[in-house]
Amino acid sequence: MRPRGVPLVAVVALAAAAPLVLSGCDAEGELESAGATPTAIGPVRLWPDLPPASEPPLDYGETDTQTVPGIKAPGDDVRRVDPVAVVQAEVNAHPDTYSGADGMYEETARQIGRCGTQPAACPVMRPYYRDLTGNGRDELIVGIRMPEQQVGLRVYTAEKGGLTRIMATTDQVISVDLAGRDVIVRAASAGIPGYEYRTAWSWDEQQRAMLPTRDEIVRVKPTGPSPSPSSPSSSSPSPSPETAADLATDGP
Template identity: 30%
Template sequence: MPRLPHTHHRGRPRQVTLAALAVGVAVSLVGCAADTGARDGGVAPPVSPPASSSPLWPQYAPPAPPGDEPTGPDRQYLSIKGVQVGAGGLKRIPVKELLEVDPNVPQLVRDAVRDCPGSACGLRAPVYRDLTGDGRDELIVALDEPKAELTLIQVYRAFGTTVRPVLISWGPLGLTGETFGHDLVLASTGNDGRFTTRYRWDGNVLTAAVPQGQTGDRAQPAAGSSPSPSPRNRTDR
């Protein structure tokens, strides 16, 4: 009887194994797809409302420190009675006389200029710059008051024949300034760095062009029109 040729099936077990794996993967995918329905996860945890602020003293309003009162339409400086601007403009008016009769400044200022002229006089030389762009110079006055450790910088403008301030700014002793075009920049320097505020004419007064903004230098915190200041200890030493 003739013998049939012997055939080897070494590759068949591997084919069966791959087929079984494919079937298993298909079954598992079908099972996952069938398990996408809603499930009962049990009782949901209670929802807590977000935390909100609760002030300790809701009716308390902290007092504003000297110099933080802003200038603007709501701040109207009084014209100075008894002082008239003539043909020579503000340069013809003595600064001491102006401060002595100015109702916008506190008694501290009038007391300080009593020593002028003299070695104890804290008045700096007046400066005249056009800060409104109308071609006429405004008067910039600086008064150093060592006893109160404060410096006043005040800007006067002529309105026809009358004169009134358009900026009253108190700052740390040594407060100084410069102009950029028609803008006035006041600056003081302490251990915490250099503080500046830029003021610009708004048609009524000089107001902070970038209030409390930082542009390399930090804004002067005690600039702006101010009520009557009182002596205080310096905080920038």
Template identity: 30%
Template sequence: MDGVRRVLRRLGLAVAALLSVAAVVSVAGCGGPDGVHDAGPARPLHQRPSPVPLWPVADTVKSPSATATPSAPAEPIPGLVAPGDSIRGLDPATVLAKDPQVSAAELSALRGCTGCRVYQPQYPELTGDGQEELVTAVRDADQHSYLHVYRLREHRVVSLLALVVQPDFQADTVGQDLVVDEPSAPGGDTRTTYHWNPERAAFDRQTAASGPSGAANGCLPGMVVPSSPPPKGEPPGTGPAVSAAPVPVGPRPVPSPAPPQASPSGAAR
């Protein structure tokens, strides 16, 4: 009987020793390189803003490459005063008609012409001041499209952005950013993001190009620098302009080796 008790006691001690070793290994594993680390409560997930289209995808029309015309200095449009504190109180067609940056082709589209289109006005908030801006677009008879952004400042209308874009462009808002998508090379795409910079009181611009063309994919940061608008009636592209698509850079030429020079005896050296 005493022998059985001694065996049971030894088994109990062995089990206790094994449990102690397992506990030590478990605790040590929490800090080891292959263990599971407790970093505390999970971080909250912040949902990123989704693109909100301003208009349905524009009609597909073949046209030459688009250019982006920077807006003029932010001066109020002469002869235009809003009746209230919201830019919605103004007729978008009246705003375009009084804007000195608007071309004669756009004015013709406002009056109505074959193949022309005047987009429905949109009122996103782009500048972070809590007030809505007016975003509108026009396509003229020659299939050139123009996109304009206006804001209201002390009951006066100010032009913030004037762009010449592809007829089949697409414009979205992502948060407070304006994003313009345009086809570039066959199968390629150019996406330009306009982000309001309150220190400059103007939009900063970043262009990303992608696609199977020879142009390298990447981002082209930049800024929209104000410039003088072209005179009315002048076709687009003749005034100051900034290209909205990256310019591909080809490989540098490799110089050919110099031919061998002949020695005075006639043998090549």
């Protein structure tokens, strides 16, 4: 809708005057030029004669999914599953791999095995729930405290009455946020003071797994002296923009 009192010809002429913007007006209300428009520079491919890779990239395991043995999810409802029992089932199914190779310390695996008798020392944190796959049902998000300020993150989806792990990663986590259907992980940047890693994990329908779709190193404003690696206070993730009341429960 054009302004009242302005002839249509004037409106068309103003729209066609691309180099002119309302960057400022003199006392008489005349337009001032913003100067020449910079020339657009498109992407340039370097070394276009490089041959294609003869071998596929290394598989870092992001697409690995596993069915959790012995765990049933009635009605494909992850809220009816005990998160501690889920992690215990994975540890029991692969006892030889949980010595660092699968992102879990052997000490942590032993603590998980004693969660039933020593709940105060259980490293499995309270669960969170969110529909991350877009199928209309919640997924189960589990965090596991580990030594050296490491946190293991696991995401499980219910299908065909069972449970499948669709994400697994371990890092020196600063915080974990949920943004829509993405899991945003902020982690300490080793060896680069003043920076942190931020990785967005998103559901990939083709791979049927959560993949790290965006990964970046971000400069952060220092808020004080950096905590030492042995400082217990830095092991607690910072609050998420979404509260526990919105997303979490203490049990299934």
